[in-house]
Amino acid sequence: MPLSRGLGRSYGDASLLASGDARALGTTLADRILSFDEDSGVLRAEAGLCLADLNRIYLPRHWVTPVTPGTKFVTLGGMVASDVHGKNHHVAGTLGRHVESLLVRTGGGDVLECSREQHADLFFATLGGMGLTGHILEVALRLQKVPSPWIYSESYRLSGLDELLERVKQSSHEWPMTVSWVDTVATGAALGRGILFVGRWAEAGEAPPSFPKLRPTITMPFSLPSGLLNRFTIGVFNELVYRSHFRPTKTGFVSPDKYFYPLDSILHWNRGYGPRGVTQHQSVIPWETGREGIRAMIETLASAGTASFLTVVKDCGEEGEGTISFPKAGMSLALDIPIRHDTQDVIDRLNRTVIDLGGRIYLTKDGFTRAEDFRQMEPRLDQFLAVVEKYDPARTLRSAQSRRLFGDRS
């Protein structure tokens, strides 16, 4: 059975083929909305529906997905397969918490409706299961009613890592949405300086009366040379970002598009990394060792002479229901790393820190982690593989990632 592929926004090899002669099954043509119940907020749709479409149709009616990832160019099925999290993870959990049921065509060929009550093992393994349990055909998801289509946002300039981590943790008690950008190039006392963004849906009375305009997009017209984004240029960029936040605090109303999906305004932004591309490394490390871990990983990049262009730190809430779903309580660090000859080595070193400190990585971002390292991070792996075996005894569903991490035959 071919692997499902939605809009291909995973950073790694999750939706790439396990072998040259394999085929992928594109899901984006199966994108119909089947029903929406205004009373319960439950939307049922075919899994190829794009989040941008869903937002365009439902935001004017003040309904949103309760959890949104950092791009709107993803399918519902992809959001389920990655069990995506967002700026509100500490209050809303992952997307899976809001999924009522799924229609799945298993690797064995059965079409099963699954939920917390029916085929629960399949349901939980499919949340965050990277498409390896079967084709997600339909998704029933509880939407959230919001008081207005605007976000009220505040941001604070913070001068160093200790202050930043302290404020991230503290602001989570006060705000439903938090995230921070970190400068990974600055050294000394400025190491880990950054900007903390917090926000909430604006109340009807305070929000601007108009509907937020869709921002124009610009297109990266061609690939820049590989290596143009390096420690030096990223340092200059970071300095500009940090300094352009003149006042220590900014407040205002912003459109959800600008707030949730800043990178979507540049189509084909990946071309900025050139033909060699970029990989991402996102990890979560338990609270007790979070600060130590983030400092160690920033130092790993520095000692390798590389840098991360967009670095995001966010606190995560409790672990969700997905069998191998990524988030758990702690500090999450996402690094964008331009690919070079030594990237495997850099990722190995980052993973060593993650393993030593009891953390784990996000498969949706991963293209380099070694099978033995993943196994050390993921004690739940055998439980997941047992469900995969049950519903796909011949293990027909494979991806380049599953082959790399679980040793699936090609």
Add this chain to the structure above:
Amino acid sequence: MKAVVLGATSGMGRAVARRLAERGEALFLLGLPLTELERSAGDLEQRGAAGQNVGVAELDLADPRGFESALDKADRALGGIDTVIVTAGMFKTQDALEEDRDFLYRMLHVNFTATVLFCEAARKRLLAAGGGTLCVFSSVAGDRGRKPVVLYGATKAGLSHYLESLDHKYRAEGLRTITIKPGFVKTPMTEGLKAPPFAGDADGVAKQVVRAIDRGQPLVYAPAIWRYVMLVIRFLPRFVMRKIGF
């Protein structure tokens, strides 16, 4: 607008119907099977079709005996029809058609004979109501005899010819006939084929189609660049056409 769409369950028909739904037009869907029609109707209702209730009726394009009763149902549900859109059609590659006689027979019948008969039924109704728009999907494959589309292209050549004549004959009476000629568009119909340069997507085509319906533009190549591609191809001498594989 009170529009009947034949072929709204997938591909370009789905995309056109969505654009019409999103601006609040009243729609009625014809096609097969009923379960697919109902799923698409639900989708269009959520996207904002007027009246919130998108009606459906089964219509097998291969069987002209069912045309009148299906159009009657649409007429009753919409309270009159002013626009009829036909995107349904059949396709297989030339090699596949040469191997599948039954499919070939059906395709020749559906793409030309049955589509023309459906358009005739729709034309009479629209004219009786004082005019309207008949928008039908043909193909660039009908513009010139070409090696890869010998059989499919022949059905579309005939259909294009019919539609052009219809527009000449009835425009003065208020019937605007619009011929859409898509080039290669990524839809379920072209699944598995390698997309050539200038391949389009269904929503991009739909945008052009809706604009053409609004303006009564009689001929649309979609994506627009195919107008120029086909202009060149129409003027290529025969000895060149025999040599190239396009």
